[in-house]
Amino acid sequence: MAANPEVGTAYYQRFDIGEAENQAEIVESNLDLVVNGENFEDVIKIQEFSVLEPEESDFKYYAPSVGLILEEEINEDGDKIFSSSLQEMADSESNAFINFLDAETTTTVDVSAVANSAFDNVGGFYQAIDTQGTAIDPVSGAEIAVGDAGYEIAAKSSSVGEFGVTTGETWELDAGFVYIPYLLADGADFLTGFAEANIDGLNHVQAVGEQNFGFEDLIGGGDNDFNDFIINVEGV
Known part of the structure; x- marks a missing residue:
């Protein structure tokens, strides 16, 4: 909240x-x-x-x-x-990322997105150093945990790419990181699968299939359908 x-x-x-x-x-x-x-x-x-x-x-x-x-x-x-x-927060959050911590080489993935919303949403992924979503401050290099001051800035600075509705983009994802999906709702509000990182204290992303990530784009939970913006990742 x-x-x-x-x-x-x-x-x-x-x-x-x-x-x-x-x-x-x-x-x-x-x-x-x-x-x-x-x-x-x-x-x-x-x-x-x-x-x-x-x-x-x-x-x-x-x-x-x-x-x-x-x-x-x-x-x-x-x-x-x-x-x-x-909402089973622990279950939904535990699957709402791509885990390449144990990968040994860079992985090529294809990313696409569909929308079911009137908002002009923008999606993306940012790098974290663990499955708890810890991000790195771009200036000091300090570790910033979910919910700490400066987390949104650190996460956005670690973004590997952003996109609107797209039929496909190809990305190279480095080994040794966790990739967290996020949404800029209507191009503004930063929303993730970590409730503590969001302006309303609610989870806004769930795994809705194998490497599919569905977002609820309304502050306050909306209708909790998690289909306002759906990202699909292939090649994982």
Whole structure:
């Protein structure tokens, strides 16, 4: 989550006038919930709605460093229906990179990307020195862990390439590094599979197939479909 989410904060999730005018608003914060037997603190509750369908309204509950944990829908009879959507952060993050730490030679890979979003997204990979995502400061050479000050700058400085939607590019990836996929959502917000590195404290990338990496490009988790921008890597 953002460091201090405020009740009343509202934003558009999608905006295409007359077609998709989806909005969200933080309606409660600092909640304590028990979901599937697990305790969660500092949970925020977000209402999702659209002026195009004013009769429909859903609520989602997000926990810090976990993401979406519970959804609440109102059926036609006005009854509340709850469903759990706990994200397995450890599993999704552990697979959301290319590990060449033990490789002995440079590897040639083909990279392509498709998009399912109105955003002008830019994807890429940066070099890390371990599977925890540790990056190297470009000036001092110091190791910077995920979540530490200066991490985004260090990660971007270690980028091996960026691209928008593309049918194919060929890259040479050096041995001895882990390659972390990242997204510049709408060309701006830096998002990765490490929740601590992201502006909202949520995971934004999952492995969606063999060497396919799917992104959720909306701050706050959006619809958690992880298909807004999908990178495919061949040759690994």
